Amino acid sequence: MTSSQYVDTLNAPRPRGHYAQARIAGDLIFTAGFGPVDPATGALVGPGDVAEQTRQTLRNLQAVLAEAGATLADVVKLTAFLEDPDRDWDAYDAVFPEFFQPPYPARLTAGAHLGTILVEIEAVAVRPGSQTLAPGPQ
Template identity: 40%
Template sequence: MSNAMQAITTNLAPSPVGPYNQAVLVNEWLYCSGQIALDSSNGEMIGEGNIEQETRQVLKNLLAVLSEAGANSRNVVKTTIYLVDLNDFNQVNKIYSEFFSDGVSPARACVEVSGLPKKAKVEIDCVAFLG
């Protein structure tokens, strides 16, 4: 069994702003970096602080990275949600459930953080199994 790592990148999700990849594929496991609500076409934040609009864009970006690797939301086994304000949990959860309603819902953690890049209100990362 090979342990080769492969970087996964797509123009349909924002380019990394540092020394990391949108995702890394190792054998049948895909590790997706956290996504915030950046528009991939211009690098601008979506939603102007509206948590629902930000969450939809975050998940759209995450699904674009998954798709580039040949995966979809049903392949996701674990997510982590980072919120600047845990009071946004119910709104984020409602939209999140629209994206992860088929099959087995992923394991998940949700934490409140003191800040996120670009003054985002939400960031989500994930791990997916492609086997």
């Protein structure tokens, strides 16, 4: 069995159940799904505003990755869920260039019932300095 490390930071929302904010396994970091919650207050950020909720969600991912020694530049795959993809896709997608530069990570975005939030995102990142990834297009 492969050993792994838990990632835990107060700079991202605390788990609401029996799961880790992230796990490191070998050269990879797997995050939990995060939503638009302010980790300091526990309050929902940007009610009704998918762009602001996406920004907060990505800030939460940044905090967990930082605790694991990585950045959003190390992300290779994102999985995202939108409460209403037809309504919110454009505003959600427009936020990504604020946080990512080409080559962008691979990404899946799907619709899901999320209750009071509009977006949830999880990530897989490669630990800096690993040889897991080949260079991108030249």
